[in-house]
Amino acid sequence: MQNYHWQPLSIQEIRYLMKNISIPWWIAGGWALDLHYGKQTREHEDMDILIRKIDLPLLKKHLGESYELFLANNGSLSKLIDSKSINIQSGSIWVKMKHEITWLFEIMLMDTENNEWIYKRDNKIKRPLSEIEAITEDGIPYIKPEIQLLYKGGSSVVRQKDNNDLERMLPILKKDEMKWLYHTLSQQFNGEHPWLQIINNRIQSILSHALIIGGTGMLSEASLWLADTSAKISIIARDQRKMERLLSKANPDAFITPLLVDYKDSTALRENIRNCIQQNGPIDLVVAWIHSNSNHALDIISQEVAQQGSAWKLYHVLGSSSDAAQIKETAVKKYPGCQYRQIQLGFILEKKHSRWLTNQEISEGVIDAIVNEKSVKVVGTLDPWDRRS
Numbered sequence: 001m002q003n004y005h006w007q008p009l010s011i012q013e014i015r016y017l018m019k020n021i022s023i024p025w026w027i028a029g030g031w032a033l034d035l036h037y038g039k040q041t042r043e044h045e046d047m048d049i050l051i052r053k054i055d056l057p058l059l060k061k062h063l064g065e066s067y068e069l070f071l072a073n074n075g076s077l078s079k080l081i082d083s084k085s086i087n088i089q090s091g092s093i094w095v096k097m098k099h100e101i102t103w104l105f106e107i108m109l110m111d112t113e114n115n116e117w118i119y120k121r122d123n124k125i126k127r128p129l130s131e132i133e134a135i136t137e138d139g140i141p142y143i144k145p146e147i148q149l150l151y152k153g154g155s156s157v158v159r160q161k162d163n164n165d166l167e168r169m170l171p172i173l174k175k176d177e178m179k180w181l182y183h184t185l186s187q188q189f190n191g192e193h194p195w196l197q198i199i200n201n202r203i204q205s206i207l208s209h210a211l212i213i214g215g216t217g218m219l220s221e222a223s224l225w226l227a228d229t230s231a232k233i234s235i236i237a238r239d240q241r242k243m244e245r246l247l248s249k250a251n252p253d254a255f256i257t258p259l260l261v262d263y264k265d266s267t268a269l270r271e272n273i274r275n276c277i278q279q280n281g282p283i284d285l286v287v288a289w290i291h292s293n294s295n296h297a298l299d300i301i302s303q304e305v306a307q308q309g310s311a312w313k314l315y316h317v318l319g320s321s322s323d324a325a326q327i328k329e330t331a332v333k334k335y336p337g338c339q340y341r342q343i344q345l346g347f348i349l350e351k352k353h354s355r356w357l358t359n360q361e362i363s364e365g366v367i368d369a370i371v372n373e374k375s376v377k378v379v380g381t382l383d384p385w386d387r388r389s
């Protein structure tokens with residue numbers, strides 16, 4: 001690719017080009033990982049889309065006469081005149097405008113059978129087509145990160161940027177996604193691949209038991225994320241129906257213990273935490289969303305967790321709807337064995353107005369604080385306080 005001139009289309013240009021096409025397609029390559037990550041993390045020298053091999057004639061027809069397609073295979077390019085008659089065994093398709101020299105995007109071709117995706121380097125690795133896709137909030141289809149990472153790690157040449165991609169993506173992959181990547185890479189390489197140790201370390205470091213207090217309201221999304229990324233999670237709230245609603249959205253494999261207890265009731269709270277540690281093992285992470293008039297609840301929970309004698313992290317969520325000064329002045333709490341972190345909820349400044357955070361923004365802020373181990377994370381802004389709604 002180095003000797004060729006590339007000016008890759010943007011995601012939006014690809015989306016426009018693929019508008020109204022009747023075949024499934026997915027953004028692939030480094031861009032797929034960035035779509036999953038939620039932002040562009042590095043330069044991309046190309047733009048890859050993935051389609052089923054059988055759909056190539058339809059895509060060629062859709063692109064029409066203005067585009068030229070070339071089969072790139074073993075370092076050479078050959079023009080694709082009639083895609084129907086070409087039996088493509090390997091390689092990908094490069095696309096450019098007729099009479100131009102700059103390449104716009106690359107089409108990767110996927111083998112399929114009975115609506116299943118088949119991994120080209122080991123056809124025993126398969127997955128239903130419905131399970132290989134993720135979609136961004138604004139509707140852009142992309143290939144799931146663990147599959148894209150398998151394509152990268154499974155290649156004969158793993159580049160430094162692929163290693164960087166793995167390192168960046170691992171903290172946001174779910175348990176199942178990491179395990180799938182581990183098993184498929186291990187299968188392809190008979191247990192000998194440099195990524196296996198890295199992925200395994202990450203799987204081993206998964207939180208063993210997370211406790212989230214007040215996890216059924218605005219933090220619901222954060223609770224579901226913790227359920228996907230920890231071995232076990234316990235959730236404190238009072239309302240059974242709200243708890244059931246949350247549980248119904250969780251992955252069926254998630255290990256969730258609901259603790260229906262009023263955190264104002266110190267005796268019941270202490271007893272619940274004690275039983276929960278006894279049943280599910282030591283707690284290594286606590287997310288505490290406790291109303292400021294019940295601060296003693298945090299002390300009780302922390303005393304019980306600290307008694308385990310092992311290290312733990314506390315993410316203390318502080319709301320700001322009444323007073324920003326109070327939030328900023330909330331002292332760092334000190335509990336034995338605890339790494340204390342604060343998540344301060346502010347507001348969002350828009351051109352002439354300001355608004356409070358949405359539940360989704362709050363949960364995303366909490367997840368970001370945990371993934372990136374922030375000691376103080378301000379979600380939105382706390383300044384200037386007189387501009388709040």
Ligand SMILES: NC(=O)c1ccc[n+]([C@@H]2O[C@H](COP(=O)([O-])OP(=O)(O)OC[C@H]3O[C@@H](n4cnc5c(N)ncnc54)[C@H](OP(=O)(O)O)[C@@H]3O)[C@@H](O)[C@H]2O)c1
Pocket residue numbers: 213214215216217218219236237238239240242243261262263264289291318319320321345346347356357358359
């Ligand atoms: N700065 C900001 O932007 C900011 C700050 C704070 C809040 N907010 C907004 O305000 C809205 C309301 O917040 P919220 O805190 O009232 O609701 P919430 O987060 O929706 O609910 C509070 C959570 O704590 C639990 N809880 C409350 N009291 C409890 C008790 N005594 N014992 C045990 N669990 C208890 C609730 O469960 P049960 O109901 O089952 O007890 C729930 O899980 C949120 O939707 C959020 O968007 C915005």
